Amino acid sequence: xxxxxxxLFRRRNLASDLDAELAFHNEMAAANGNPVRLGNEAVIKxxxxxxxxxxxxxxxxxxxxxxxxxxxxxPGFVLSALLSLGLGIGVxxxxxSIAVEFLLSEPSVADAQSWVSIYLGDSNHAKSTVLQFLRxxxxxxxxxxxxxxxxxxxxxxxxxxxxxxxxxxxxxxxGLGVPLAYGRPWTEKDPNNVVALSYRFxxxxxxxxxxxxxxxxxxxxxxxxxxxxxxxxxxxxxGYGLSPDVYLPNYLPDTLLEIYARLRPGMSLDQARTAMRxxxxxxxxxxxxPDVKFVTGLRxxxxxxxxxxxxxxxxxxIGLFFLILLMLACLVFLIACVNVASLLLVRASTRRQEIAVxxxxxxxxxxxxxxxxxxxxxxxxxxxGIGFGFAQLVAADFRLAPRLAVGPGVFDFEPASGTxxxxxxxxxxxxxxxFGDRARHRVTLPAEPVPGPSHQSRI
Amino acid sequence: MAKSAxxxxxxxxxxxxxxxxxxxxEMHGYAIAQCIHLLSEEELRVExxxxxxxxxRLELDGAIKAKWGLSENNRKAKYYAITARGRKLxxxxxxxxxxxxxxxxxxxAR
Numbered sequence: 001x002x003x004x005x006x007x008l009f010r011r012r013n014l015a016s017d018l019d020a021e022l023a024f025h026n027e028m029a030a031a032n033g034n035p036v037r038l039g040n041e042a043v044i045k046x047x048x049x050x051x052x053x054x055x056x057x058x059x060x061x062x063x064x065x066x067x068x069x070x071x072x073x074x075p076g077f078v079l080s081a082l083l084s085l086g087l088g089i090g091v092x093x094x095x096x097s098i099a100v101e102f103l104l105s106e107p108s109v110a111d112a113q114s115w116v117s118i119y120l121g122d123s124n125h126a127k128s129t130v131l132q133f134l135r136x137x138x139x140x141x142x143x144x145x146x147x148x149x150x151x152x153x154x155x156x157x158x159x160x161x162x163x164x165x166x167x168x169x170x171x172x173x174x175g176l177g178v179p180l181a182y183g184r185p186w187t188e189k190d191p192n193n194v195v196a197l198s199y200r201f202x203x204x205x206x207x208x209x210x211x212x213x214x215x216x217x218x219x220x221x222x223x224x225x226x227x228x229x230x231x232x233x234x235x236x237x238x239g240y241g242l243s244p245d246v247y248l249p250n251y252l253p254d255t256l257l258e259i260y261a262r263l264r265p266g267m268s269l270d271q272a273r274t275a276m277r278x279x280x281x282x283x284x285x286x287x288x289x290p291d292v293k294f295v296t297g298l299r300x301x302x303x304x305x306x307x308x309x310x311x312x313x314x315x316x317x318i319g320l321f322f323l324i325l326l327m328l329a330c331l332v333f334l335i336a337c338v339n340v341a342s343l344l345l346v347r348a349s350t351r352r353q354e355i356a357v358x359x360x361x362x363x364x365x366x367x368x369x370x371x372x373x374x375x376x377x378x379x380x381x382x383x384x385g386i387g388f389g390f391a392q393l394v395a396a397d398f399r400l401a402p403r404l405a406v407g408p409g410v411f412d413f414e415p416a417s418g419t420x421x422x423x424x425x426x427x428x429x430x431x432x433x434x435f436g437d438r439a440r441h442r443v444t445l446p447a448e449p450v451p452g453p454s455h456q457s458r459i
Numbered sequence: 460m461a462k463s464a465x466x467x468x469x470x471x472x473x474x475x476x477x478x479x480x481x482x483x484x485e486m487h488g489y490a491i492a493q494c495i496h497l498l499s500e501e502e503l504r505v506e507x508x509x510x511x512x513x514x515x516r517l518e519l520d521g522a523i524k525a526k527w528g529l530s531e532n533n534r535k536a537k538y539y540a541i542t543a544r545g546r547k548l549x550x551x552x553x554x555x556x557x558x559x560x561x562x563x564x565x566x567x568a569r
Contacts, residue, residue, distance in 0.1 A: 017537065018511065020535065021487075021488055021511065021536075021537045024488075024489065024534060024535070025487075025488050025489045025492075025511075027534070028489040028530075029489065031532075032493075041508075043508055044508045044511050044512060
């Protein structure tokens with residue numbers, strides 16, 4: 001304790017004290033014929049100071065200061081090292097966060113583990129009557145549907161823009177328990193023309209004004225009331241980083257909806273499958289589908305997490321794609337590291353003299369090593385910082401950017417059914433809705449404001 | 460945090476010699492070295508570079524205290540004086556030393 005106080009209060013003039021003392025000693029020794037030699041003063045100082053210092057902290061601090069000084073004298077080296085490190089780390093981090101976002105993001109719903117995706121007749125899309133049948137059967141706690149293959153025309157007062165919309169069932173927000181940033185979820189009691197805005201859409205077009213809730217917006221020539229605004233952390237059921245502009249509980253009677261169901265508490269997947277099989281058999285009798293039997297290709301797959309990834313067919317190519325991307329990013333990082341290492345090597349060889357001088361002045365090898373490590377550490381930390389910033393930029397842009405890649409010009413031509421063009425256009429824009437069997441293209445025609453939602457045509 | 464090194468035999472001896480020299484009154488570093496040198500009939504020489512680290516360590520341990528004063532030739536010098544704690548330490552070390560030297564003598568006498 002006493003030592004600590006002494007150390008804290010006496011250290012200010014330690015160096016000048018010792019200097020004066022040694023000078024006095026030398027003077028006396030010289031005056032008296034130098035009977036007692038002192039030896040290496042630098043080492044004496046170092047030894048004497050070591051006792052009075054908080055060595056570890058102060059050494060590290062001094063090393064860092066020294067590193068900053070010596071690095072700032074070779075800005076070219078620092079710049080190239082930082083750029084390669086930053087790029088290497090940034091690419092990796094960005095890739096990784098995008099891959100995680102794509103493959104592992106959990107949808108923003110209450111208790112995502114209890115939700116399953118249901119495939120009937122080899123498709124997870126069905127008409128709303130089917131959904132109603134499933135809901136009425138009472139097998140599941142809740143059944144919701146959504147249809148992604150949409151764009152809708154939004155008139156902002158000056159221009160009309162096609163925006164990315166998702167049509168859902170009335171119980172969608174309440175049933176899923178989607179958290180909202182502002183407003184309320186719509187319910188069965190609401191009219192059809194209500195809308196929930198995505199955070200991005202709201203920020204871009206309503207400047208983040210919470211009073212947007214309750215306002216009207218013009219979609220497909222009809223006035224929709226904004227009832228809710230989704231939080232920035234909203235993740236869709238589909239995942240893959242997709243982010244629609246608006247959700248609305250409004251669809252045509254024959255629209256095909258993706259079927260999602262919440263298992264009752266305690267219900268296992270196998271139980272759900274068994275129950276679903278008998279339900280499908282009943283449906284084949286009571287409401288036969290002329291094209292395909294409901295029982296064929298019947299599947300009940302978990303919605304969230306790894307369990308979903310294992311089930312979904314589109315996962316393998318996407319996973320492989322990301323694996324290759326990550327490997328490439330790792331290679332880039334490796335090259336960056338080699339680059340920096342060789343830069344450091346070159347630097348080290350030019351510093352031989354400096355190090356030799358310091359060794360001969362009595363610096364211990366460990367101290368020198370510490371100092372060089374401090375330099376590398378500084379470089380690494382700065383590089384990681386740059387990489388992190390870079391990754392944030394890329395990843396943030398990625399998350400917010402997904403939007404409809406079809407511009408207004410889309411009305412002037414008919415895309416071919418395979419839509420390689422649309423794919424290409426999307427790749428530049430980040431992924432939107434173009435994955436797997438969801439890639440079917442749908443275009444909203446610039447119809448006159450028609451009462452009712454009956455003016456969407458599929459091409 | 461730095462701790463003063465545990466006195467080895469040599470260092471312990473140096474500490475003992477310094478404390479003993481300081482019993483005669485306060486002295487500056489050069490005088491301590493001279494004193495030890497002369498008292499040992501020029502046999503002992505305070506090891507190069509170990510005097511001041513030892514002084515700083517003793518000061519940190521509270522065995523001696525330092526203050527600035529004027530030397531005989533009117534120069535600013537740092538004077539060291541032994542403290543009560545230092546005296547106690549010296550007694551202990553003297554005891555250890557005499558036991559050690561007697562033991563070494565015994566061994567060498569046979």
